Amino acid sequence: GNSVTQMEGPVTLSEEAFLTINCTYTATGYPSLFWYVQYPGEGLQLLLKATKADDKGSNKGFEATYRKETTSFHLEKGSVQVSDSAVYFCALSEETSYDKVIFGPGTSLSVIP
């Protein structure tokens, strides 16, 4: 079945460091890809999305490019802040399954001053 794999955490970075969180997926057809963020004590928020190959999603300095040839959607940010500390989930929505979302296990990020 369709699935999402992402790098295990926790990840600890110093403020202003470069962030990469790897994500790969298995899916038939052309899924939409997402990154969700869950801040401590809060619900899930959509961070960015891409709906077709080579699309780049971006928001709040975060970017991810839909790479169909490598089935990847890696999350990057050039300079992280303490406020970016959260759990990040890579996810996909199957092409023919309406809005059902399949999530990866999540990667916890801690940014220290």
Added chain:
Amino acid sequence: DAGVTQSPTHLIKTRGQQVTLRCSPKSGHDTVSWYQQALGQGPQFIFQYYEEEERQRGNFPDRFSGHQFPNYSSELNVNALLLGDSALYLCASSLMYEQFFGPGTRLTVL
């Protein structure tokens, strides 16, 4: 716009009991999905309601059931609770393809 709201925020039950969780979707949204998020894991899709019918379902037993009302709000019912049902239950609403998540209900089964 109030966004997606869920009630209650926290709930403690004992094994064998039944529980009902509630969700009010974002204004104008007609589709409601429910997810279970165990501690330290990603959310798992339970089922989705559209036009008061269950449109699709994940790999959850029949102990998990739901309902959608004419105003699009929804309930998740879990019967015969097990310790393993302890989790954060998330509701998400959507109109076209983007889902908006509520803050969740934390269920603890003792």
